[in-house]
Amino acid sequence: MIDSKLPDIGISIFAVMSKMANDSRAINLSQGFPDFNCSDELIELFHRYQKEGFNQYAPYPGVMVLRENISKKTQMLYGKYYNPETEITVTAGATQALYTAITILIKKNDEAILLEPAYDSYAPAVIASGGRPISVPLDFPNYNINWNKVKDAISSKTKLIIINSPHNPTGSVISRTDIKVLEELLRDKDIFVISDEVYEHIVFDGQKHISLCTSEELSKKSFIISSFGKTFHATGWKVGYCVAPESLMYEFRKLHQFMLFSVNTPAQYAYAEYLNNPENYLYLNSFYQKKRDLFLNELKNSNFIFTPAEGTYFQLLDYSRITQITDMEFSEYLTKKVGVAVIPISPFMKTSKHQIIRTCFAKKDDVLLQAAEKLKDVREIR
Numbered sequence: 001m002i003d004s005k006l007p008d009i010g011i012s013i014f015a016v017m018s019k020m021a022n023d024s025r026a027i028n029l030s031q032g033f034p035d036f037n038c039s040d041e042l043i044e045l046f047h048r049y050q051k052e053g054f055n056q057y058a059p060y061p062g063v064m065v066l067r068e069n070i071s072k073k074t075q076m077l078y079g080k081y082y083n084p085e086t087e088i089t090v091t092a093g094a095t096q097a098l099y100t101a102i103t104i105l106i107k108k109n110d111e112a113i114l115l116e117p118a119y120d121s122y123a124p125a126v127i128a129s130g131g132r133p134i135s136v137p138l139d140f141p142n143y144n145i146n147w148n149k150v151k152d153a154i155s156s157k158t159k160l161i162i163i164n165s166p167h168n169p170t171g172s173v174i175s176r177t178d179i180k181v182l183e184e185l186l187r188d189k190d191i192f193v194i195s196d197e198v199y200e201h202i203v204f205d206g207q208k209h210i211s212l213c214t215s216e217e218l219s220k221k222s223f224i225i226s227s228f229g230k231t232f233h234a235t236g237w238k239v240g241y242c243v244a245p246e247s248l249m250y251e252f253r254k255l256h257q258f259m260l261f262s263v264n265t266p267a268q269y270a271y272a273e274y275l276n277n278p279e280n281y282l283y284l285n286s287f288y289q290k291k292r293d294l295f296l297n298e299l300k301n302s303n304f305i306f307t308p309a310e311g312t313y314f315q316l317l318d319y320s321r322i323t324q325i326t327d328m329e330f331s332e333y334l335t336k337k338v339g340v341a342v343i344p345i346s347p348f349m350k351t352s353k354h355q356i357i358r359t360c361f362a363k364k365d366d367v368l369l370q371a372a373e374k375l376k377d378v379r380e381i382r
């Protein structure tokens, strides 16, 4: 028997709900990926680079032209320069970047502050490194960061705080004030930040994404992580990246090279070329806002309560007017009896006091309408 490093961790809720969705032939609004294809142009670029012979190992930090284009994009959007030679690494999705950054920071008994509900890959990485995740709940119902609670959670063992904006699963985004408070809170402390910004291009209602790199002070202690999977409708390609100051990136790369050495070569070249046209990602805000509005417009006379997501392609629905059963039970009910698969949010947090589920609206319009039609009819359950 293995003495498990992760005794309390089971199979991810995404795998559980996706299987249940398939078995029940339910409309799948559970796992966070689009049901439409990535662009033909991107596929053709991938193919072209394969045919031209770009099929061997890439340099371990990523192909240079992609790192250069990530640097240009970051500078253009957020006004911060990262040196492609030393401060940018291409990773196998954001998941690997998160795992690598957490692993190099966390040693035995170190504490990492997680704002809950938190994306489910953070805590296992902290625990596998011998650290302790310290949960700080976001305020209900708007899911803003409660900085007093964060302050109270900081101890002499705190090594890391993970920020995620736009936030999965709640769809909330951070403000300039949050940045200022975090700057003050971490000033003169030996605490690092991982900023998970995979939904950086999906922000609604005229708001702008606030990257942590816009703060000179925070950027010095932050690993900022993003994912082309989310931006280019290609979650299965598993390509993302991390930017950080040279001294942090130096440590990151030490582990990265032995975790996987390098990322899929033709995909990197394809993304590098595709990034040349900012229109390929700047349209996403309005693209997903239309989907959010279409979905919510159908649900406005339903029994669900909601505040429109400010970013991401997720929408939380409060079902407390329908039933008081747990979110796991309700998700199972919706999947098996109503025909719409969703995600309970309790796996994203230690204690879940509310009746809330997460839906994903990265779906074709007719699928969203069909799902909303079914959800609208969900009345009281005893």
Ligand SMILES: Cc1ncc(COP(=O)(O)O)c(C=O)c1O
Binding pocket: 032, 092, 093, 094, 095, 096, 119, 164, 167, 168, 196, 198, 226, 227, 228, 229, 230, 235, 238, 239, 240
């Ligand atoms: C907040 C957040 N971080 C990281 C990831 C993982 O991204 P990737 O698929 O690029 O590994 C996801 C995917 O759902 C996510 O929602």
